[in-house]
Amino acid sequence: MTQQQLSIAITGAGGAGVISVGELLLQTWAAGGGRGLLRKAFGPQIRGGESAALLKLTDTEHYTPADRYDLFLAFDWTNFNRFGDEITLCPGALVICGEEGELPPPVRAVDPDVHYLPLADLAVDTHEEGRVNMIALGLLGRLLGLASADLQSLARNKLAAKPQAYQDAAAACIEAGSQLSLPCQLAAPPLGEPGAWYLSGNQAAGLGALEAGVRFVAAYPITPASDVLEWMAGGLEKLGGQLVQAEDELAAINMTLGAAFGGVPSFTATSGPGLALMTESIGLAVASETPVTILDVMRGGPSTGIPTKSEQSDLNIALNGLHGDAPHLVLAPLDIADCVYTSAWAVHLAQGLQTAAIVLSDQFIGQSTAVVTEPVRCPRPEFPAQDSGNDYLRYRLTESGVSTLAAPGDADQRFTADGLEHNERGTPSARDDDHQKQLAKRAGKLNNHPFGDAWARIDGTGELALLCFGSAWAAVTEAATILADAGLSTRTVALRLVAPLQHERLAAALAGCRRVVVVEQNHGAQLFHYLRGQMEFAVPVASYSRAGPVPLNGRAIADYMTAEGR
Amino acid sequence: MKQSVKVRAKDYKSEVKPIWCPGCGHFSVLNAITKAFAGLGIAKDDTVLVSGIGCSSRLPAYVDSYGFHGVHGRGLAIAQGLKVARPDLTVIALGGDGDGFSIGGNHFLHACRRNVNMTYIAMDNEVYGMTKGQASPTTPADWDHSKLTPHGPGVRPFKPAALALAAGAPWIARGYSGNPNQMAGLIAAAIEHPGFSFLHVLSQCITFCPEQTDWKSIVSERSEPALSDADVAASLFHHEDGFQTGLLYAAPRNSWPGPQAQVQSADISEGFRL
Known part of the structure; x- marks a missing residue:
C-alpha cells in the first residue's frame, strides 16, 4: 500500500535557522510516535547562502526524499529560487511566505493556496531577540496539531547553553506563531509507536563502528563526512578511544593503518576526493593484511563536484581504485538505520578477514535525520580459528586464507608488515611462486568467507x-x-x-x-x-x-x- | 611495558640480509640502532620500526622487532597512529630524505608540531638511491650527476634541522654514518626523550654520490651543550654548514596526546533515543 505522507519544505538564508525548524518540528512530532525524515539541502556557502529543510512525515520508515511538497514555507523568495529545481509543489499546495512579491513561476504554476504572513515583523514585535524561524516553528506546529508547550520545551533544551533571553525569545515566538490562524487543514499521517530513535546516517555509521569495537579514528574534515568524525570524537572520548585530526587524507588513512597494526580496530571517514587520495594506502592495507574500515559519504563528483549534495558515483573507485590485484570489501548501507548495521558489519569483516572495507554511504542518508525504530545490530560473525603453529608465520598459507594476526607486544610473533610482495614469513620477495600464492591467499580469504x-x-x-x-x-x-x-x-x-x-x-x-x-x-x-x-x-x-x-x-x-x- | 632484558646488539638483527650496496651508510645506522637497543635493554616484542619507501626504508626487516614497511612518504603517519593507539610501545619511524622531506614533507612538518612521543630517524644521503640516483630535496643545487636534472636540480636544498625547529620539534640531533658510536648514543637519547625526537643522519651513498666520502673531513662534533632557546637555534640552523653533529636542540614540552579522559562506559547511543 502506498505510504501516507505529508511533505513540508522550508527555505531561507543559510544561518536563518531553517534546519532548526525542521529538527524541532520532527522531534516533537516523533515524540508522539510520528515517523518522518528530514533532508537538509545547502548551497555551497557557509553562511549567507541558502538552506532548505525538507520534511516528510510518514506512517512507515521507508524514507525517500519527498518528490512533491504539500506545504511550502519560504522565509523569502530569493532563497527559494536557488532550490527551484529541487522543490516541486503538489497542485494546490499550501504556500506560506514571509515576503510579499511576485510568486516564482514554478510556484504559481501549481495554483497554490498562498498566505502571506509578515513573519519577520512578528518576530521582532514578539521579543527583542525574536527570530523568524521560531515564529515559523510555532505556526507549523499548530498546523500539525503539536502542542506549543512541547515545542517550547524542546527549543529551550536545544538552547540550554545560550543566554536565558534567547530561550525566552524562542518560547515567546513559538507561542506567537502557534496563535496565528490560517484557514486551512493539513492531513498528517497516523502516528506509530513512540520510543523510537532520531539520528542521521552519519551518526548511525559512527555508532555502528564504535559498537563493533573501533577505538581509533583518524580524521580529515570533508563535506559531507565531517559530522561522522565529529560525532565519533565525542563517542571515543566516552569509550577511552583516540581520535587524531590528521594533516590530510594521506595521513588519515596511514594513521588508521598504524593503529590497526597495533591491534586497535581503526576507522576513518571521508568523501570522494579523500577516498581518491587514500587509495594507495588502502592497497597497502590489502597487501599487508592490515584491517581498516573507510566510510565514504558520497557526494556529487567528479573532482570537487557538488560537495553538499548526494550521488552514488564513487562505486567505480571503491571497486576498482586500487592498483594491482587488490581484493577488498565494498559495502553499502541501505538506509539511515541500516548505517548502524552495515558500518558494524564492515568493521567486523575487515577485522576478521584482515583487509580493507570501504563503506559507501552518501550525503542523502548521511546527513538526513530520521525517526526510526531502534536499529538492528550486526552480530559479530564467526571466523575460522587460526593455528599459527610453533613457528609464527604472519602470512602463513592456510585453508581459509586467513592467517594469525599478531600485534606488537605479543610474545615471539615479531614480523614486519609489508606492502612489498612477501613470503609467508613477511620477508620481501619478488619470486613468482610467492606472488602467486599470496595473491591467491588474499583473494581466497574473501571468496571463502560465508557472508x-x-x-x-x-x-x-x-x-x-x-x-x-x-x-x-x-x-x-x-x-x-x-x-x-x-x-x-x-x-x-x-x-x-x-x-x-x-x-x-x-x-x-x-x-x-x-x-x-x-x-x-x-x-x-x-x-x-x-x-x-x-x-x-x-x-x-x-x-x-x-x-x-x-x-x-x-x-x-x-x-x-x-x-x-x- | 619496556623491560630490561640482557640482549647483545647483534641479537637485535633479523635473519634478513640487507639489499644495500657495500659501503652504504645505512649499515652504520642499522648497527647504531641495534647498539642503542642493547644499551637500553629494549624488549624486542614492544618495539616497532616503521618506514616508508627507499633504500633506508628497508631497514625494519633487518631488525628483529615488530616492523611496518609502508608506502612512500607515509611512515611518519603510520608511526603516529600506532603510538597514539598503543602508547605502551617504543615506536621509531625512519626513512630517507626523499621519503621524509619530499613526498612525506607535510607529515614531517605535522609530526614535529604534533609532538607524539616517538623517534624519527631521517637517513639523508641527498639522493634517491632506489630509483638509481635522482636529486632529492637535500641535494646541492649544482649536483649534475643525474640524467633527470643534467644541469643540477637548481633548487636550494632543504635544511631539515631548520624545518624541524620551525615546525615545533622539541628535540633535534644530527648523526653521521662515519661515527656509529656517537649515533648509537643519540638514538638512545632520542628514544628516552619524552616527546617527538628528530635525528637527522648524514648517511653516505657512495654509489650515486661518491663525493660524499669527503664528508669525513667536513663533519664536526659539536662540543657545546644542546641549545634550548629556539631563537638561538634558528640562527644556528640558518648559518651552519649542516655538518655539525651531536644533540643540537632540546626544549622538552608536553607530548601529544595529553592527559586522557577516563573511560566512562557511557551508553553512546543514549542521545538518539527519543
Whole structure:
C-alpha cells in the first residue's frame, strides 16, 4: 500500500535557522510516535547562502526524499529560487511566505493556496531577540496539531547553553506563531509507536563502528563526512578511544593503518576526493593484511563536484581504485538505520578477514535525520580459528586464507608488515611462486568467507526485478509499491555487500525473473557495468541510472518501468 | 611495558640480509640502532620500526622487532597512529630524505608540531638511491650527476634541522654514518626523550654520490651543550654548514596526546533515543 505522507519544505538564508525548524518540528512530532525524515539541502556557502529543510512525515520508515511538497514555507523568495529545481509543489499546495512579491513561476504554476504572513515583523514585535524561524516553528506546529508547550520545551533544551533571553525569545515566538490562524487543514499521517530513535546516517555509521569495537579514528574534515568524525570524537572520548585530526587524507588513512597494526580496530571517514587520495594506502592495507574500515559519504563528483549534495558515483573507485590485484570489501548501507548495521558489519569483516572495507554511504542518508525504530545490530560473525603453529608465520598459507594476526607486544610473533610482495614469513620477495600464492591467499580469504544472508535485502517475488545498491533501495522500494498498486508485481534486490559479489546468491535471488533493471544514482551506470562484467544474466538487463543532485524518485522509476513495457 | 632484558646488539638483527650496496651508510645506522637497543635493554616484542619507501626504508626487516614497511612518504603517519593507539610501545619511524622531506614533507612538518612521543630517524644521503640516483630535496643545487636534472636540480636544498625547529620539534640531533658510536648514543637519547625526537643522519651513498666520502673531513662534533632557546637555534640552523653533529636542540614540552579522559562506559547511543 502506498505510504501516507505529508511533505513540508522550508527555505531561507543559510544561518536563518531553517534546519532548526525542521529538527524541532520532527522531534516533537516523533515524540508522539510520528515517523518522518528530514533532508537538509545547502548551497555551497557557509553562511549567507541558502538552506532548505525538507520534511516528510510518514506512517512507515521507508524514507525517500519527498518528490512533491504539500506545504511550502519560504522565509523569502530569493532563497527559494536557488532550490527551484529541487522543490516541486503538489497542485494546490499550501504556500506560506514571509515576503510579499511576485510568486516564482514554478510556484504559481501549481495554483497554490498562498498566505502571506509578515513573519519577520512578528518576530521582532514578539521579543527583542525574536527570530523568524521560531515564529515559523510555532505556526507549523499548530498546523500539525503539536502542542506549543512541547515545542517550547524542546527549543529551550536545544538552547540550554545560550543566554536565558534567547530561550525566552524562542518560547515567546513559538507561542506567537502557534496563535496565528490560517484557514486551512493539513492531513498528517497516523502516528506509530513512540520510543523510537532520531539520528542521521552519519551518526548511525559512527555508532555502528564504535559498537563493533573501533577505538581509533583518524580524521580529515570533508563535506559531507565531517559530522561522522565529529560525532565519533565525542563517542571515543566516552569509550577511552583516540581520535587524531590528521594533516590530510594521506595521513588519515596511514594513521588508521598504524593503529590497526597495533591491534586497535581503526576507522576513518571521508568523501570522494579523500577516498581518491587514500587509495594507495588502502592497497597497502590489502597487501599487508592490515584491517581498516573507510566510510565514504558520497557526494556529487567528479573532482570537487557538488560537495553538499548526494550521488552514488564513487562505486567505480571503491571497486576498482586500487592498483594491482587488490581484493577488498565494498559495502553499502541501505538506509539511515541500516548505517548502524552495515558500518558494524564492515568493521567486523575487515577485522576478521584482515583487509580493507570501504563503506559507501552518501550525503542523502548521511546527513538526513530520521525517526526510526531502534536499529538492528550486526552480530559479530564467526571466523575460522587460526593455528599459527610453533613457528609464527604472519602470512602463513592456510585453508581459509586467513592467517594469525599478531600485534606488537605479543610474545615471539615479531614480523614486519609489508606492502612489498612477501613470503609467508613477511620477508620481501619478488619470486613468482610467492606472488602467486599470496595473491591467491588474499583473494581466497574473501571468496571463502560465508557472508550469510545480510549480503542483500530481497523483497517480493515478481518476475520483474529491480536491482540496486545502498541508498537507492528506498526509491526502488517506493517504485515497487507504486507498481504493485498498479497491479505489477516486482521483486527488489538491494546489495549491502557489493564486493566480493555474491554471484550464486544473486543468481538465485533473480531466478525466475523475466527482466532485470539496475537502478542507481550516477551518470555512468556504474553498478550496471560492474554486474555485467561479473556475471552472465540469463534474462535481459536494463539500466536506470540518474546522476544527482536530484534524489532518485520512485515514481519516475515506476513510470520508466511501465512506459518501456518492462 | 619496556623491560630490561640482557640482549647483545647483534641479537637485535633479523635473519634478513640487507639489499644495500657495500659501503652504504645505512649499515652504520642499522648497527647504531641495534647498539642503542642493547644499551637500553629494549624488549624486542614492544618495539616497532616503521618506514616508508627507499633504500633506508628497508631497514625494519633487518631488525628483529615488530616492523611496518609502508608506502612512500607515509611512515611518519603510520608511526603516529600506532603510538597514539598503543602508547605502551617504543615506536621509531625512519626513512630517507626523499621519503621524509619530499613526498612525506607535510607529515614531517605535522609530526614535529604534533609532538607524539616517538623517534624519527631521517637517513639523508641527498639522493634517491632506489630509483638509481635522482636529486632529492637535500641535494646541492649544482649536483649534475643525474640524467633527470643534467644541469643540477637548481633548487636550494632543504635544511631539515631548520624545518624541524620551525615546525615545533622539541628535540633535534644530527648523526653521521662515519661515527656509529656517537649515533648509537643519540638514538638512545632520542628514544628516552619524552616527546617527538628528530635525528637527522648524514648517511653516505657512495654509489650515486661518491663525493660524499669527503664528508669525513667536513663533519664536526659539536662540543657545546644542546641549545634550548629556539631563537638561538634558528640562527644556528640558518648559518651552519649542516655538518655539525651531536644533540643540537632540546626544549622538552608536553607530548601529544595529553592527559586522557577516563573511560566512562557511557551508553553512546543514549542521545538518539527519543
